[in-house]
Amino acid sequence: xxxxxxxxxxxxxxxxxxxxxxxxxxxxxxxxxxxxxxxxxxxxxxxxxxxxxxxxxxxxxxxxxxxxxxxxxxxxxxxxxxxxxxxxxxxxxxxxxxxxxxxxxxxxxxxxxxxxxxxxxxxxxxxxxxxxxxxxxxxxxxxxxxxxxxxxxxxxxxxxxxxxxxxxxxxx
Amino acid sequence: xxxxxxxxxxxxxxxxxxxxxxxxxxxxxxxxxxxxxxxxxxxxxxxxxxxxxxxxxxxxxxxxxxxxxxxxxxxxxxxxxxxxxxxxxxxxxxxxxxxxxxxxxxxxxxxxxxxxxxxxxxxxxxxxxxxxxxxxxxxxxxxxxxxxxxxxxxxxxxxxxxxxxxxxxxxxxxxxxxxxxxxxxxxxxxxxxxxxxxxxxxxxxxxxxxxxxxxxxxxxxxxxxxxxxxxxxxxxxxxxxxxxxxxxxxxxxxxxxxxxxxxxxxxxxxxxxxxxxxxxxxxxxxxxxxxxxxxxxxxxxxxxxxxxxxxxxxxxxxxxxxxxxxxxxxxxxxxxxxxxxxxxxxxxxxxxxxxxxxxxxxxxxxxxxxxxxxxxxxxxxxxxxxxxxxxxxxxxxxxxxxxxxxxxxxxxxxxxxxxxxxxxxxxxxxxxxxxxxxxxxxxxxxxxxxxxxxxxxxxxxxxxxxxxxxxxxxxxxxxxxxxxxxxxxxxxxxxxxxxxxxxxxxxxxxxxxxxxxxxxxxxxxxxxxxxxxxxxxxxxxxxxxxxxxxxxxxxxxxxxxxxxxxxxxxxxxxxxxxxxxxxxxxxxxxxxxxxxxxxxxxxxxxxxxxxxxxxxxxxxxxxxxxxxxxxxxxxxxxx
Numbered sequence: 001x002x003x004x005x006x007x008x009x010x011x012x013x014x015x016x017x018x019x020x021x022x023x024x025x026x027x028x029x030x031x032x033x034x035x036x037x038x039x040x041x042x043x044x045x046x047x048x049x050x051x052x053x054x055x056x057x058x059x060x061x062x063x064x065x066x067x068x069x070x071x072x073x074x075x076x077x078x079x080x081x082x083x084x085x086x087x088x089x090x091x092x093x094x095x096x097x098x099x100x101x102x103x104x105x106x107x108x109x110x111x112x113x114x115x116x117x118x119x120x121x122x123x124x125x126x127x128x129x130x131x132x133x134x135x136x137x138x139x140x141x142x143x144x145x146x147x148x149x150x151x152x153x154x155x156x157x158x159x160x161x162x163x164x165x166x167x168x169x170x171x172x
Numbered sequence: 173x174x175x176x177x178x179x180x181x182x183x184x185x186x187x188x189x190x191x192x193x194x195x196x197x198x199x200x201x202x203x204x205x206x207x208x209x210x211x212x213x214x215x216x217x218x219x220x221x222x223x224x225x226x227x228x229x230x231x232x233x234x235x236x237x238x239x240x241x242x243x244x245x246x247x248x249x250x251x252x253x254x255x256x257x258x259x260x261x262x263x264x265x266x267x268x269x270x271x272x273x274x275x276x277x278x279x280x281x282x283x284x285x286x287x288x289x290x291x292x293x294x295x296x297x298x299x300x301x302x303x304x305x306x307x308x309x310x311x312x313x314x315x316x317x318x319x320x321x322x323x324x325x326x327x328x329x330x331x332x333x334x335x336x337x338x339x340x341x342x343x344x345x346x347x348x349x350x351x352x353x354x355x356x357x358x359x360x361x362x363x364x365x366x367x368x369x370x371x372x373x374x375x376x377x378x379x380x381x382x383x384x385x386x387x388x389x390x391x392x393x394x395x396x397x398x399x400x401x402x403x404x405x406x407x408x409x410x411x412x413x414x415x416x417x418x419x420x421x422x423x424x425x426x427x428x429x430x431x432x433x434x435x436x437x438x439x440x441x442x443x444x445x446x447x448x449x450x451x452x453x454x455x456x457x458x459x460x461x462x463x464x465x466x467x468x469x470x471x472x473x474x475x476x477x478x479x480x481x482x483x484x485x486x487x488x489x490x491x492x493x494x495x496x497x498x499x500x501x502x503x504x505x506x507x508x509x510x511x512x513x514x515x516x517x518x519x520x521x522x523x524x525x526x527x528x529x530x531x532x533x534x535x536x537x538x539x540x541x542x543x544x545x546x547x548x549x550x551x552x553x554x555x556x557x558x559x560x561x562x563x564x565x566x567x568x569x570x571x572x573x574x575x576x577x578x579x580x581x582x583x584x585x586x587x588x589x590x591x592x593x594x595x596x597x598x599x600x601x602x603x604x605x606x607x608x609x610x611x612x613x614x615x616x617x618x619x620x621x622x623x624x625x626x627x628x629x630x631x632x633x634x635x636x637x638x639x640x641x642x643x644x645x646x647x648x649x650x651x652x653x654x655x656x657x658x659x660x661x662x663x664x665x666x667x668x669x670x671x672x673x674x675x676x677x678x679x680x681x682x683x684x685x686x687x688x689x690x691x692x693x694x695x696x697x698x699x700x701x702x703x704x705x706x707x708x709x710x711x712x713x714x715x716x717x718x719x720x721x722x723x724x725x726x727x728x729x730x731x732x733x734x735x736x737x738x739x740x741x742x743x744x745x746x747x748x749x750x751x752x753x754x755x756x757x758x759x760x761x762x763x764x765x766x767x768x769x770x771x772x773x774x775x776x777x778x779x780x781x782x783x784x785x786x787x788x789x790x791x792x793x794x795x796x797x798x799x800x801x802x803x804x805x806x807x808x809x810x811x
Contacts, residue, residue, distance in 0.1 A: 032504035033487055037446070071506040071669075073488030074446055090408030091609065091645045092565035094659055129490065129663055130408035131447055133208045134565040134643075135260020135572045144449065146211030 015053065017042050022057050029058050032068055036075060045076045081117050081124035083162060085142050090130030092137040101138055102127065104152035108159060122166060123159075180474030181466035183343055183352060190344040193236050196246045199291070202333050204265040206256025206418055207411075207450050213280065214264035215253070220283045222251055228287060236338065249291070252335040255419015255454075256411070258573035259320060262302060267333060272314035275300040305569065305591060305600060320570045323589045325551065327559045328535050329575045332419045336454050339461040342422040348467050350541025351429040355477045360390050363434040367537065370545035371557040376402055376493075376530030377614065377640045377716075379556075379629040382537070385527060388517035389435040392525035397437035399428050400521065400528040402498060403444040403451065406490035407612030408663060410643035412561040413531035415573050417444060417451035420535065421458035425468065427534025429479050430541055435527050438478045443498055445486040455483045490667035494715050495528040497669065508669045509715035530641075532561060552578035556628035560639065566646035567594045567604070576627075582608060583623040586646055596650050604648040607731070611640025613660040614720030616727030617653070636727050638720075652749035653732045654739055657725045658686040664721035675718030678709035682725060691752040694740040703729060748810070751795045755810045760785045762807035769799035769808060 021038045025031040035054060040046055046069050055062040069075045085105060089098050102125075106112055109123050117124040133139045136148025140158070147158055203209075203218045225232045233248040257265050262276035266286070273296060275286065282300060289295040301311040302318050315321040326332070334341050342348070354363045368383030389397065401424055405413040417424060428440045442459075444452045459481050462468040470478040489507045491497045497507040499521050520526025529537075536558055540548045549557045556578035562585065565571045569591030576585065586593065586608065592600045607617040610627075616637035618625065625631055632638050647656065665679040685702045688694040706722035713719045729736060738746050745753040758769070758778070765783040777793045780786030788799070788808070800808040 028504075030502070030504045033501060034485065037485060037487060067506055068504070071489065071508075072486075075487060091612070091643065091659070092409045092563075092571070094408070095566050095645060095647065095651065095656075128447060128488075129667075130406065130410070131207075132405065132411035132414040133211060133260070134409050134411055134563055135263075136208045136211060137565060137571070139211070146207060148208060148211045 018050065018053065019057075022054070027058050029060055032058065032060070032065065033072070036065070036069060040075060045079050047077070078117070079121060081122050082166075083123050083142055085123055085125045085140065086128045086131070087125065088129075088131045088133070088137070088139040088141075089127045090134065090137075092134035093130075093139055096137040098127075098138040098150075100152050101140060101150050101155060104155040108155055122163075180471065183348055183473075186340055186465065187344040189238070190236060190340040193238070193240075193243045194344075196243045196248050197233070197236070197250045198247045200250045200252065200269045201291075202252050202254050202267040202269070204255075204257045204263055204267075205253030205336075206260070206263075206415060207448075208256065208260040209263035209265060210450070212264050214266075214278075216280050217264050217266065217278050217283065218251060218253060220280045221287070224283050224287045225249055225251075225291070228292075230291075235335070236340065238340075252338075254333045255336050256415035256573055257332050257419075258329065258415070258575075259302075259318075259570070260572040261570060262572075266300075267314075272316065274302065274312075274314045274318070276302050320572070320574070320589055320591065323576075323584065324574050325559055325577050326575045327539055327551070328416065328423075328532060328561055329419075329573070331423065332415070334420065336419055336421055337457055337461070339422055339458070339465050339467070342420075343465075343467075346542050347422055347538070348426055348429075350538060351426045351433070351467070352473045354430045354433045354541060355475050356473055358433075360434050360436055363430060364390055366541065366545050367434065370540045370548045371555070372533065372536055372540060372548070373556060373629060374530055375532035375536065375560065375642070377611070377638065379639065382529065382533055385517065385529075386431060386434040388515070389525045389527045392518050394525050396439075396524045397432075397435050398521045398524055398526040399432045399435070399437045399440040400495075400498065400502070400526055401428055401440065401442040401531060401534055402493065402495065402528050403442055403448070403455075403531050404486050404490075404493040404498060405448075405531070405641060406445060406493045406667075407614075407641045407643045409565055409609075409645045410563045410612060410641045412563055412573060412642050414448050414451050415561075416531050416535050417442075417448065418454050421454045422462065423535040423538045424455070424531055425458055425462055425481060426541075427529070427537035428481060429468075429472075430537050431527055431529060431534065432479050433477060435525065437527070438480070440479065440481045441502055441521075442481060442483045443486060443492070443502060444483060445492075446488060447486075452483060452485055459483060489669075490663075491669045491715070491717050494717060496715070498528065499526065506669070508671045509717075511714060532642075553626065553628050555630055560627075560642055562642045562644045564590050564644050564646070566609075566644075567596070567648040567651070568592070568646040569594055569600050578628040579626040581624050581626055582618055585627075585644065586623070590646065593646060593648055595648055601648070604650075606647045606649045606651055607653065609645040609647065609656065609660075609724070610643070611638045611723070612643045613664050614638065614716070614723055615640045615643075616723050617647075617656075617731060619731045636723070636730055638723075650747055650749070652745055652747040653728045653735050654686065654689055654745075655749055657728045658683070658690060660724040661686055661721070664717060668717065668721075672712070672714040672718060674709050674712030675714070675721065678705055678712070679718070679721050681705055682709065682722065686725070689736065689739045690745075690750050692739075692743050692750075696740065699729075699736060699740055751811075754795050755790055756788055756793055756795065756799075756808060757790070757810050758786050758788045759807045759809060762805050764805055764807075766804075768802040768804070772798040772802040774798065 051065045052062045055065040138150045140147045140150045233250045264278045266275040266278045298311045303309040312318045364386045372382045373379045492501045492507040496509045501507040516526040552558045561575045593605045595601050661683045665683045668675050670676045709722050763785045770778045777789045800811045
């Protein structure tokens with residue numbers, strides 16, 4: 001009984017954030033994209049449950065919300081890492097050999113085109129088409145931090161402090 | 173009810189108050205707060221500067237306060253941030269007034285010296301100045317001396333150094349006066365006519381006369397109409413719109429207001445792509461500031477005209493730059509285009525008449541209503557008046573954001589403003605120009621023969637290219653043009669919404685054919701099929717994405733056919749980029765027989781004895797490049 005109540009309470013808390021988002025957006029169908037963006041901010045991805053819940057709340061079929069969630073590149077239906085590493089592969093960055101940085105990233109984090117998130121859910125690697133900082137090509141963004149004039153060597157410089165900090169946090 | 177608008181904002185008073193408060197500013201230091209410079213630590217430089225000056229007992233202001241007490245009789249050093257100043261490669265940029273000094277690549281460690289030498293003693297620190305490589309590395313004190321700047325004509329970007337978070341500064345520089353005139357002194361028809369008179373054409377790629385678009389929308393009878401600002405700048409290599417949104421957001425809002433007056437709208441949306449978080453933030457802040465001061469909201473300037481703006485973020489779909497897809501996105505749907513007609517002028521957002529204008533077009537509108545359409549027409553060419561911003565990137569010495577009058581030649585941009593073409597190591601070379609990609613994935617390439625072509629809407633069409641949004645990527649001779657075409661094809665293929673067969677399947681097949689060419693599987697039929705498919709995609713696609721996706725391929729085929737044929741018939745890549753076609757070999761006259769490469773080769777493709785010339789078996793070679801990396805004598809080529 002206790003377990004069920006705890007699970008239910010967890011679910012209620014879990015959905016409280018989503019309810020706040022829905023209310024803020026007036027449960028409006030038109031605001032589906034901002035709603036999904038904010039939900040993803042909180043949960044880092046959109047689960048099937050969340051999609052159904054949002055759909056029912058705003059009064060559209062879950063398939064419609066699923067259609068929107070899968071159409072836009074920003075929405076992820078898979079859990080993402082704590083640190084999202086976005087490597088720009090826009091024209092200017094591409095011309096300045098962004099793929100060598102991608103190779104360095106894959107090597108360092110033991111990831112590949114097929115496997116983009118580390119097992120410990122720490123890092124996700126994405127390639128984006130243009131971050132608009134072309135004057136600094138090649139460009140890599142880790143969460144909100146922009147790193148310009150990247151080289152494969154700089155990958156270590158940038159990721160090592162994060163790895164170290166996370167290890168400390170885990171050990172504490 | 174918006175209480176600020178009950179008393180209509182007095183623009184003259186706001187401007188006068190600001191200027192009066194500004195009298196107490198004895199010195200201003202502007203630190204570039206565009207995405208690029210921020211990435212390079214410009215905000216840390218600002219914080220360090222503020223701290224250092226405060227410790228030195230200097231009266232520092234981080235904003236021009238409206239509070240009389242805070243400014244009256246003071247001698248302030250105002251430290252402000254700006255939007256993108258354009259010279260991205262030289263950032264973080266620090267500009268000092270008076271004196272018009274521009275320091276480049278400023279680090280936090282430079283701050284004490286700047287405070288001591290320049291701010292205290294009035295000395296210029298030469299090592300922080302830009303060196304003009306075309307003039308014996310002459311150190312340039314400021315914009316006036318730097319060719320990158322002095323050869324531009326910055327009109328849209330003229331205010332790139334103002335504080336984007338200060339609406340009063342924008343007003344003090346003449347902002348919102350044009351909008352007020354449009355609302356209080358002109359009829360919607362007159363506003364449309366002014367736009368027509370200026371000759372302004374859309375800066376998003378279409379080049380359609382803005383005044384005409386407005387006129388059509390005005391003609392639609394409907395009490396509810398919308399103005400949409402298209403800030404979904406998705407072209408890889410383009411960041412013009414980002415810079416305007418980050419650096420001068422009020423110019424965009426003012427343009428929207430004028431457009432709204434022209435068509436009879438009372439509501440607007442700014443659609444900014446999610447990949448531009450700083451632009452989203454600054455536009456949102458600008459909307460808030462504009463509402464607070466009374467230039468957005470109800471009964472603007474005491475009239476019956478109302479206008480409210482909402483900022484919407486995109487969610488990562490390039491196709492949403494297409495106007496019907498963009499509107500679908502604002503409506504909360506998948507961003508899939510629909511056929512036109514009906515055009516947005518008749519049926520747009522939620523079926524209401526809608527005008528969609530590009531960020532830069534709207535910023536130009538604000539400019540036109542400030543300087544007057546006649547003055548605007550004096551700049552540029554007859555059919556393409558005014559200026560255009562370009563994002564100059566790639567293998568060029570000075571990469572960044574530039575603005576020139578329409579009609580400026582490519583040569584002027586690449587060699588005089590851009591400082592010349594660079595090789596892969598970044599060194600300026602005199603004979604390395606291969607091509608310039610203009611117009612992004614919808615565009616074409618311009619070759620050395622076109623260096624003296626004036627860049628405007630119509631002249632580029634004759635060579636199969638287009639201005640597009642203004643992305644200019646310079647490519648040197650070490651760049652494989654087939655790979656560039658493939659790069660753009662992959663991009664458009666990836667971004668295709670999937671609705672229509674010619675685009676969805678056509679781009680996929682074109683990509684596969686390009687891969688065949690690059691990986692050595694092609695023959696003469698491949699090229700024929702590629703061209704045929706390209707034309708089918710052009711004709712059959714529903715929207716602009718599909719229609720223009722084949723452009724890079726068709727353009728490169730037109731001007732670099734020999735390069736394609738080298739890949740297809742000669743099975744070789746002249747630029748040496750396509751690994752599958754690489755023919756590595758060891759140069760006998762350079763090889764010292766040290767066996768370094770031999771030992772590194774994972775497949776045993778190299779044979780030879782110590783002190784004897786080694787031999788590379790191209791058939792065994794997997795082109796991993798380990799040998800080349802190991803060779804200290806540069807004896808391995810073709811990889």
